[in-house]
Amino acid sequence: MxxxxxxxxxxxxxxxxxxxxxxxxxxxxTYAPVVYAFALRRLEQPAEAADLVHEVMLEVWQKAxxxxxxxxxxxxxxxxxxxxxxxxxxxxxRHRERETGTEPDSLPAEPEGVLEALAAAASARWVRxxxxxxSVIHRQVMHLAFFQELSYPEIAAILDCPTGTVKTRMLHARxxxxxxxxxxxxxxxPDTA
Numbered sequence: 274m275x276x277x278x279x280x281x282x283x284x285x286x287x288x289x290x291x292x293x294x295x296x297x298x299x300x301x302x303t304y305a306p307v308v309y310a311f312a313l314r315r316l317e318q319p320a321e322a323a324d325l326v327h328e329v330m331l332e333v334w335q336k337a338x339x340x341x342x343x344x345x346x347x348x349x350x351x352x353x354x355x356x357x358x359x360x361x362x363x364x365x366x367r368h369r370e371r372e373t374g375t376e377p378d379s380l381p382a383e384p385e386g387v388l389e390a391l392a393a394a395a396s397a398r399w400v401r402x403x404x405x406x407x408s409v410i411h412r413q414v415m416h417l418a419f420f421q422e423l424s425y426p427e428i429a430a431i432l433d434c435p436t437g438t439v440k441t442r443m444l445h446a447r448x449x450x451x452x453x454x455x456x457x458x459x460x461x462x463p464d465t466a
Contacts (some may be wrong), residue, residue: 282346289337301330308354314416315358329354348427350376355431403453404459
């Protein structure tokens with residue numbers, strides 16, 4: 274694998290591809306919390322996020338040999354998680370559509386950047402309050418950038434979109450966060466805003 278030298282965790286994938294259970298245990302222990310946090314931000318249900326972790330890790334066990342080293346292991350893994358999340362959301366959307374007889378909601382526009390908003394926040398509670406008010410897509414981009422510390426190209430690879438789209442989403446998220454944090458700061462308590 275090309276990625277083994279560039280990413281030390283690629284060696285785990287090589288061992289997993291050979292069927293080494295110890296490598297899978299190490300990989301799971303390291304990456305399950307990352308996948309869980311990523312899934313929870315999107316699915317918003319702890320049980321759903323936990324189920325998704327198991328699905329993703331099963332796919333890693335079955336398809337570790339498909340890792341080609343073109344990206345970091347974490348980027349490859351979150352790409353798998355992203356596609357599984359989309360599959361789940363499609364099923365939920367179709368189910369709602371059948372129940373209500375309406376068209377599925379279109380995906381909201383995605384926002385960008387939060388660093389300035391985080392710096393401007395007087396409290397982590399305010400930040401959490403404002404993050405929860407972002408669209409799912411904007412929260413996801415911000416989570417990947419600020420909590421997973423991924424670069425825009427890595428986020429683009431995970432979300433299967435151009436890097437420019439990620440930058441645009443980040444810009445919009447940053448603006449929404451600034452507006453929300455200003456409003457919450459003026460109100461004094463995020464729970465009363």
